[in-house]
Amino acid sequence: QLQLVESGGGLVEPGGSLKLSCAASGFTLDNYAIGWFRQAPGKGREEISCINYPDRTTKYADSVEGRFTISRDNAKNTVYLQMDSLMPEDTAIYFCGAVWRALACVRTSVDVWGQGTQVTVSS
Numbered sequence: 001q002l003q004l005v006e007s008g009g010g011l012v013e014p015g016g017s018l019k020l021s022c023a024a025s026g027f028t029l030d031n032y033a034i035g036w037f038r039q040a041p042g043k044g045r046e047e048i049s050c051i052n053y054p055d056r057t058t059k060y061a062d063s064v065e066g067r068f069t070i071s072r073d074n075a076k077n078t079v080y081l082q083m084d085s086l087m088p089e090d091t092a093i094y095f096c097g098a099v100w101r102a103l104a105c106v107r108t109s110v111d112v113w114g115q116g117t118q119v120t121v122s123s
Helices: none
Strands: 003-007 010-012 018-027 031-037 043-050 057-058 068-073 078-083 092-100 118-121
Touching: 003 092, 018 031, 018 092, 018 118, 031 068, 031 078, 043 068, 057 068, 078 092
Parallel strands: 010 118
Antiparallel strands: 003 018, 018 078, 031 043, 031 092, 043 057, 068 078, 092 118
16 A cells, blocks of 8 residues: 655744654655645645655745755655744645656646645744
8 A cells, every 4th residue: 555644743833943754655755756735724735845756856836945845765765844934824734745757746646645744833
């Protein structure tokens, strides 16, 4: 069974940091583009960061560029999202998604989704 499991969400004050994890099981991330997406209340799911296949270049949405960092640990088959300088508008459910041998993380092409983890930025 192909599965992604996110963890690391929570409540943080503005300006704070969180690190999300996305652990894959049942498959290896080596053959996938892997990305982070988020969905705020009343809004659609948006891509915020991606590690592309096969060159593993990284991409960020303008809204998180310079504040968020995506990385992967091949030995652990896990992808991370370090989120710094968090703002209330970052409040959302965060999902990771894997796309088979894709040059980009297109939401409509995701093959495997995680269940999501809630991030709330509030004082």
